[in-house]
Amino acid sequence: MVNTLTLPATEILLVPLSSARRFYPLVFALVLTVGAAGPVHGSASPDGPISPKALKLGYGVYLGGVHILDATLRLDVTRDTYWVEVATKAEGFVARMMPWETRAESGGDVNATALHPQRHETMSRWRKKVRTVTLSYDGKGAVTTATKPPPAADDRDAVPERQRRNTVDPLSGVLGVTHAVAAGQGCNRAVPVFDGRRRYDLLFTETGRRDLAKTDYSVYAGPALLCRVAFKPIAGYPKKRENSRFWQSGPGGRPPADLWLAPVTAGGPPVPVRLETASVFGSILVHLRSIQPDTATAAAK
Numbered sequence: 187m188v189n190t191l192t193l194p195a196t197e198i199l200l201v202p203l204s205s206a207r208r209f210y211p212l213v214f215a216l217v218l219t220v221g222a223a224g225p226v227h228g229s230a231s232p233d234g235p236i237s238p239k240a241l242k243l244g245y246g247v248y249l250g251g252v253h254i255l256d257a258t259l260r261l262d263v264t265r266d267t268y269w270v271e272v273a274t275k276a277e278g279f280v281a282r283m284m285p286w287e288t289r290a291e292s293g294g295d296v297n298a299t300a301l302h303p304q305r306h307e308t309m310s311r312w313r314k315k316v317r318t319v320t321l322s323y324d325g326k327g328a329v330t331t332a333t334k335p336p337p338a339a340d341d342r343d344a345v346p347e348r349q350r351r352n353t354v355d356p357l358s359g360v361l362g363v364t365h366a367v368a369a370g371q372g373c374n375r376a377v378p379v380f381d382g383r384r385r386y387d388l389l390f391t392e393t394g395r396r397d398l399a400k401t402d403y404s405v406y407a408g409p410a411l412l413c414r415v416a417f418k419p420i421a422g423y424p425k426k427r428e429n430s431r432f433w434q435s436g437p438g439g440r441p442p443a444d445l446w447l448a449p450v451t452a453g454g455p456p457v458p459v460r461l462e463t464a465s466v467f468g469s470i471l472v473h474l475r476s477i478q479p480d481t482a483t484a485a486a487k
Contacts, residue, residue: 244476250468253277260480268301269293270357286312292357301362306355319382327352333382345385345422353380363390373413387418398446398460403473406459410448450477
C-alpha cells in the first residue's frame, strides 16, 4: 500500500486549483480498469440482477478524506468489441471553487490477446474553458490527433509522430491490462499511452491478493487482486513543471497508485473496487459506490 498523508477539510482550501485539477484525468483513467483476473470472489450490493455484459458503476473520489469528485463508468465488452465511457464531476464546496467536469469515451476491437482502439474522445470543461481531444487509429500503429486548444497554447511541445506510434489511449490501455490478465498473461507489463497531449508509460506490477474490509464508502468487501501502477513521463509535458508539485510526496516524485480488482456481479469479470495513491495534500482514494445494469449502453454506442 502506498504511504498516505492526511488533510483536514479546512486545509484543502489551500490546494492550488490549477494543480489539483490535473490529477482528475489520471484518476478516471485508472478507474476504468475492467477485466477478468481469476477466481476472486467477494460481496457487493447491486440493486437487483446485474448483467456482467453492460454495467454502470459509480465511484467516489476523496482527497485527504474530503469528497471532491464523482465518476460514472459505463461499459460494454463483448467477444469482438469494447466500448467504455466515463463522466466525472467535481462535488461539494470543491465544485464551487473548481467547477470542473469531463467525459471520455473509447471503443475498438477485441481479440484473444489484446484490445485495439479505433477512436477515443475526451471533453473537459474548467469554468468556461472547454478542452477536447480526438484520437483515431488506423490499425497499423498510426494515430491521428485533433486537440483544442493545440499543445502550443499550453506551453508544451507536440508529441512527435514516432513517439505516438503503437500507443493506446488511457482508457483502452488500462482496460487492456485486465484483458491480458484474463488471457493468463498476468498484470506485469508496460503500457505505452498517448492521451492527445502527453506521452507516458503506465507500468503495472501485480502484488498479490488481499482482503478489503467493508466500509461506509464502498459497496464491496472481500478478496481482490492488487496491481501497483507507476508512471513514466516521456513527452508532451508543459515546459514549466510547477504544477507537478501536486504529486511530490517524496524524493521519488509522483507516487504509484494501488488498484484493487474484484468481481461484483455473479459470473461477471472483476472491476475496480478501490484505488489509492498519494499527493502532498493527502491520500487520494477512489471507492466503488454503486452498481447498476446499463440499459442505455446500446443507444449511446
